[in-house]
Amino acid sequence: xxxxxxxxxxxxxxxxxxxxxxxxxxxxxxxxxxxxxxxxxxxxxxxxxxxxxxxxxxxxxxxxxxxxxxxxxxxxxxxxxxxxxxxxxxxxxxxxxxxxxxxxxxxxxxxxxxxxxxxxxxxxxxxxxxxxxxxxxxxxxxxxxxxxxxxxxxxxxxxxxxxxxxxxxxxxxxxxxxxxxxxxxxxxxxxxxxxxxxxxxxxxxxxxxxxxxxxxxxxxxxxxxxxxxxxxxxxxxxxxxxxxxxxxxxxxxxxxxxxxxxxxxxxxxxxxxxxxxxxxxxxxxxxxxx
Numbered sequence: 001x002x003x004x005x006x007x008x009x010x011x012x013x014x015x016x017x018x019x020x021x022x023x024x025x026x027x028x029x030x031x032x033x034x035x036x037x038x039x040x041x042x043x044x045x046x047x048x049x050x051x052x053x054x055x056x057x058x059x060x061x062x063x064x065x066x067x068x069x070x071x072x073x074x075x076x077x078x079x080x081x082x083x084x085x086x087x088x089x090x091x092x093x094x095x096x097x098x099x100x101x102x103x104x105x106x107x108x109x110x111x112x113x114x115x116x117x118x119x120x121x122x123x124x125x126x127x128x129x130x131x132x133x134x135x136x137x138x139x140x141x142x143x144x145x146x147x148x149x150x151x152x153x154x155x156x157x158x159x160x161x162x163x164x165x166x167x168x169x170x171x172x173x174x175x176x177x178x179x180x181x182x183x184x185x186x187x188x189x190x191x192x193x194x195x196x197x198x199x200x201x202x203x204x205x206x207x208x209x210x211x212x213x214x215x216x217x218x219x220x221x222x223x224x225x226x227x228x229x230x231x232x233x234x235x236x237x238x239x240x241x242x243x244x245x246x247x248x249x250x251x252x253x254x255x256x257x258x259x260x261x262x263x264x265x266x267x268x269x270x271x272x273x274x275x276x277x278x279x280x281x282x283x284x285x286x287x288x289x290x
Contacts, residue, residue, distance in 0.1 A: 001247045004199025008036040008250060008288050012069070017063040021054060021227065025062065029069075036288070037217075038251030042258060070289050076254055076283035080263035084172055084238070084278065086119075086210050090169035090177045092202055096195060096234050097214035102131065102242040106214050106268055107180055109276035110240075113266075121146040124165025126158040127182040128197065137180055143273050158182065158194060159201040166205045177206075187219055192233040199235065211236045212265065217244040217252050227260045238265035240276075250288045253279070 012033040015025055015176045026047055033043035046069075053068050054060075055206045086093070095110075097103045123141040127133040143146040147257045149165040169177040179202070181195060202208055213227055213236045230236050239262050241253060253264050264279045 001125045010030055010220060011035070011201050012066070012289060016066040018062050021062055021065055025065070026051065033251060034247050036251040037255060039255045041059050042076075042251070042255055046076070052184060066289065069166045070285055073254070073289065074281050077285065080257050082263045082265050082279045082281070084210060084265050086114075086209050088124075090166065090174055091209040092166060092169075092206050093176065093178045094181065094199065094202070094208055094211045094234065095178060095214060096181050096211065096230055096236070101214045101216040101219075102110075102207060102268065103180065103214045104136050104140055104269075106240055106242055106266075106276065107137065107178055108144045109177075109268060109273055110178065110266065111141055111144030111146040112273050113276050113278075114176055119176050119179060121176045122149060122165060122172070123147070123153060124149045124162055124175045124177060124179040126161040126165070127180050128154075128161060129182045132263075133180075133182070139193040140273075146178070147172075147196050159198045163201050165204065166202060170205070192229070195230075195234045208235075209239055210265075212238050212240050213262070214240045215243060217241045217254065218286055227256060227262060231262060236260075236262055238263055240264075240266040240268065242268040244269050250284070253284065 009030055017027050017088060018025065030043050030047045034040055038046070049072055050065065050068055054065060055063065095103060095107055107123060111123060114121050123137060123146045125134040125137045125148060127137070132155065134150055138148050138150065149161065149168050151161050158181065165177050165179060168174070179198070181198060199208065211234050213230045215227060227236065227239065239256060241264055244250065244267055257264055266276055268276050
């Protein structure tokens, strides 16, 4: 449990109360960034940029370094457009990811998030491989305040469930349709091809507004490989990071954006139905650096 109490903010605070910037400041900063999952390459790049800024402004005040760190990280995060694009009616959102990343709970939280903006939502249970998956999704959709379209028979073709969901949204005038898909290993070609089929079927009825890939923030670099495979097969437009424990692993957000070029659009930071937020670089950096 002791590990959980580590945070980047706390590690940095000790650095910035020192009387001056010295060589140990730079070593401690790089170590703190790597521990927070920025990865060695990004950590080194950030430290090099900060060294150059400190030299340019000829400062030795750690408070100046803290401000520069905030500005530098914000600049990196701000390269990506983190806005959810949900203007079409219905706005169709495809949710993809491997097993065990928290996809079902994320959909429930996302429905609650959208209902908070007074949007009507329907969820399509296109994960037809496991009967339990449909029941779990129905429970979370209900908690989030969304309607649900279930398979009409066991083992129904997932693409046909997606089709029925869009049909339902169009008929009932529902603003946002979220399509769940089976959790799949990014290495399984057949299942990945099925995603392509679901996309094709949906696009005959309505444009797809967002394809959100749910990633477990604790998976580190393996999560980046997942993102790259799903990008190839599903046309991912945004990432949802789950299990992001405060600022302990916050650097993974930037690492995965830089490696894939896909923006992080939503963050899950807890188990509750309300524990999903939109991603705002300024707010996130404040929580990381303090």
